[in-house]
Amino acid sequence: MTTMDLLGKLLQGVVGLGAFGVVMALLLAFLDRPDDQPGGWRGSMKQGLRPRLIIIGVLVLLALLARLLYGAVPWMTQGMTNALIILAVAGIAVVVLQWLLDRLLRPATPAVRSAVLRLVGAAIAVAIVLVAQVAESIPSLEWVTPALVLAGVIVGWPVVGVLLATAALAFAPHRIRRQGRLLVWLLAAVAVVVIALVLEQGREQPIGVWPWTGALALSVIGVLGYLADRDDDSKPMLVFLMPAALLLTVGLIYPAIRTTMLAFTGRAGEYVGMENFVWMFTQREALITLGNTIAWVILVPLLSTAVGLAYAVFIDKSRGERVYKMLVFMPMAISFVGASIIWNFMYAYRGPEQDQIGLINQLIVLVGGEPQQILQNSPWNTLALIIVMIWIQTGFAMVVLSAAIKGVPTEQLEAAEIDGANPWQRFRNVTVPSIRTSIVVVVTTISIATLKVFDIVRTMTAGNFDTSVIANEMYTQAFRSGEPGRGAALALVLFVMVLPIVVYNIRVLNQQKAIR
Amino acid sequence: MSQSQAAVTPDPEVDPDTAAPAVTTRADRVKRRLTSPWATMAALVIAVLWTIPTFGLLLSSFRPADQIASTGWWTFFSNPELTLDNYTEVLFSGSDTSAQLGEYFVNSLMIAIPGSIIPLVLASLAAYAFAWVKFRGSSTLFVIVFALQIVPLQMALIPLLQLFVTFVHPFQRALHEAVPFISDQQFPPVWIAHAIFGLPLAIFLLHNFISQIPGEVIEAARVDGAGHGQIFFRIILPLAMPAIASFGIFQFLWVWNDLLVALVFSSGTPDTAPITQRLAELAGSRGENWARLTAGAFVSLIVPLIVFFGLQRYFVRGLLAGSTKG
Numbered sequence: 001m002t003t004m005d006l007l008g009k010l011l012q013g014v015v016g017l018g019a020f021g022v023v024m025a026l027l028l029a030f031l032d033r034p035d036d037q038p039g040g041w042r043g044s045m046k047q048g049l050r051p052r053l054i055i056i057g058v059l060v061l062l063a064l065l066a067r068l069l070y071g072a073v074p075w076m077t078q079g080m081t082n083a084l085i086i087l088a089v090a091g092i093a094v095v096v097l098q099w100l101l102d103r104l105l106r107p108a109t110p111a112v113r114s115a116v117l118r119l120v121g122a123a124i125a126v127a128i129v130l131v132a133q134v135a136e137s138i139p140s141l142e143w144v145t146p147a148l149v150l151a152g153v154i155v156g157w158p159v160v161g162v163l164l165a166t167a168a169l170a171f172a173p174h175r176i177r178r179q180g181r182l183l184v185w186l187l188a189a190v191a192v193v194v195i196a197l198v199l200e201q202g203r204e205q206p207i208g209v210w211p212w213t214g215a216l217a218l219s220v221i222g223v224l225g226y227l228a229d230r231d232d233d234s235k236p237m238l239v240f241l242m243p244a245a246l247l248l249t250v251g252l253i254y255p256a257i258r259t260t261m262l263a264f265t266g267r268a269g270e271y272v273g274m275e276n277f278v279w280m281f282t283q284r285e286a287l288i289t290l291g292n293t294i295a296w297v298i299l300v301p302l303l304s305t306a307v308g309l310a311y312a313v314f315i316d317k318s319r320g321e322r323v324y325k326m327l328v329f330m331p332m333a334i335s336f337v338g339a340s341i342i343w344n345f346m347y348a349y350r351g352p353e354q355d356q357i358g359l360i361n362q363l364i365v366l367v368g369g370e371p372q373q374i375l376q377n378s379p380w381n382t383l384a385l386i387i388v389m390i391w392i393q394t395g396f397a398m399v400v401l402s403a404a405i406k407g408v409p410t411e412q413l414e415a416a417e418i419d420g421a422n423p424w425q426r427f428r429n430v431t432v433p434s435i436r437t438s439i440v441v442v443v444t445t446i447s448i449a450t451l452k453v454f455d456i457v458r459t460m461t462a463g464n465f466d467t468s469v470i471a472n473e474m475y476t477q478a479f480r481s482g483e484p485g486r487g488a489a490l491a492l493v494l495f496v497m498v499l500p501i502v503v504y505n506i507r508v509l510n511q512q513k514a515i516r
Numbered sequence: 517m518s519q520s521q522a523a524v525t526p527d528p529e530v531d532p533d534t535a536a537p538a539v540t541t542r543a544d545r546v547k548r549r550l551t552s553p554w555a556t557m558a559a560l561v562i563a564v565l566w567t568i569p570t571f572g573l574l575l576s577s578f579r580p581a582d583q584i585a586s587t588g589w590w591t592f593f594s595n596p597e598l599t600l601d602n603y604t605e606v607l608f609s610g611s612d613t614s615a616q617l618g619e620y621f622v623n624s625l626m627i628a629i630p631g632s633i634i635p636l637v638l639a640s641l642a643a644y645a646f647a648w649v650k651f652r653g654s655s656t657l658f659v660i661v662f663a664l665q666i667v668p669l670q671m672a673l674i675p676l677l678q679l680f681v682t683f684v685h686p687f688q689r690a691l692h693e694a695v696p697f698i699s700d701q702q703f704p705p706v707w708i709a710h711a712i713f714g715l716p717l718a719i720f721l722l723h724n725f726i727s728q729i730p731g732e733v734i735e736a737a738r739v740d741g742a743g744h745g746q747i748f749f750r751i752i753l754p755l756a757m758p759a760i761a762s763f764g765i766f767q768f769l770w771v772w773n774d775l776l777v778a779l780v781f782s783s784g785t786p787d788t789a790p791i792t793q794r795l796a797e798l799a800g801s802r803g804e805n806w807a808r809l810t811a812g813a814f815v816s817l818i819v820p821l822i823v824f825f826g827l828q829r830y831f832v833r834g835l836l837a838g839s840t841k842g
Binding site for chain 1: 552555556558559562563566567568569570572573576584585586587588589590591619622623626629630633634637638639641642644645646649650651652653654657661662664665666667668669670671672673674675676678679682683686687689690691693694695696697698699702703704707708709711712713715716719743744745748769772773774775776779780787792795796799800806809810812813816817820821823824825828832
């Protein structure tokens, strides 16, 4: 690793977090406009002048520095100098524009302000779309790919339309404005899809399905805006909620829907009906994968909860409870990959004539057996992997259940003791019933984690020797064998398996809440 | 992804360490009689069983390479010999065949820190909106966000990757062209993916905590003329710090320990791949080179273990509140 590499990585972090910070700051600037401004023209000029001057100063300094360093140090290339100067000029333009707008709009009514801001936004959007069209011929914009240009056209024009229409609606009465805006946004979403479909007609290469993402994002903006526009009190919700809502729609809801559709397609993206599922339930390897997953999801939650509960009871109120807890809890902090290596080492195999280096095989030899290739002998190798997961999850079960046990009313235990119940009966009839919800939560949580288990199998056997599970097979099919349809089908099955557990979990939590 | 379901947050009152009464009461004695010498024995056995694997690896990582390969680590006690060579080798050796974990370690940090900060910021904003900004449909939206936890992240991988290739890669190329020493392979896709996958749970947990802040505090601030922005920064953030800290720790550990997201969204080269990915690769291709693997594994464990032992209070508290209280 050279110093330059390290610098590059750090710079990425700075640029990334910086860009994120700027976006968030711009967003939050929409909040809290103080009503008590110092009066008069001079006062309003001065308002917020200092921070803007500082920003402009920093930008000028940046551009100067870039120009000075250019030619003086090898790493300040021409491209970088140009980029920095362009960045500084653009930044100064934005600051000045924003200040002017702010100054001009201060006396205006909310309707005028909203209309002007939307018009400015529309102008910027038009500029971006137009520049993108001719980006190929501009030297520093070569990186703009045809896909980005296309996206600019497909999403850009509807957005411009929306901004213009909503600007006009700003002067309409409240009821009409609110519903009109929602309608406009939804229409724009439809327009995105329609434009994409029309453009797709004349092309050899399909556009892809991402316009649907754009349409979803526009509808989310529309709906949130509709909800927020009810009264002045609910408007700030937009600022707080919009980033998360957009990210979740584009990054989670849309992909989940896509994956569901993908599950019914073949290698080249053609529709194949239920073929992927037929494959899953007929092929030997796929069936073994399903069987293994079921073995995992039965054994891991049961055993780790049982051991965790027993351990929690044994160490309850004993001396050194903290240390005891820490020892068993520690694997929770370790990565699955780390745990896999730890256990690979436990299972390590050496020929019978050599000294064993793995503890398990050493123990086998000690009691007089032959050393085993533990990770290669099916079906015991799956059990060996399951033990790793139990080793990790027991600590979690123990900590949660231990806290629950401390909450068991002592009066009940006392009463049971006076009635002559022995320790086992007290545990069975008093402790267990009162920590039932905690047990349910622990079992369901571990079940879900187990269903999704991937790292352990990937690291220890990569799914060979009949040890694969659904999550691992999904990765192998989708990203290694080039069968995204099968991968998607496996992901869908995983979803179906997780669903009832989560629903049950939510119901239990709700009941518990209702009792309180 | 392991424990995300359970990492439920904070109830300031639940602290398992102080929950035990200091004075020995009669009830205490009743409870104590549950633990017999046999139980203590069993607990001891479990504790030893659970510790031995890690201990064996730690001890091995300090033994000379030829000894690791030929004798079991338990022989150390009859023939003690320690060395730091394995660590120097995996971290700093420049040769092409070595593990070069130093670089991957930096990558892990570069992924985990923004990968925790971004979702925390977005989630605390959203959680505040759900808890204290009144708007119609608030509870419906919240239920939808909660329900998103059902979606296993496997469901999102393929389409998300396609989106990144179309829309994020061009910008990465532009950055690479403008600043040549920033590699063509960059971290943003991994950050964004982690942020997305962490958001639903983060919003849910932080909402649980933020909505428990007494309404009078916020009402008082509003009467004094504070807007939502001021309330959020001056009141909510300081009060919710314990919750944010515990979820931050969880998210950090989750991102640090992750393998799947890294495999799909990072380049797999020393430019962006985190240490877990490199270790998984080493375990697969050089499964028998235990000198490297043991030291390498401990390099990757050291950060989570420091976080775990240093911030255990937050860690346990974060784990508990949600699982035992709703």
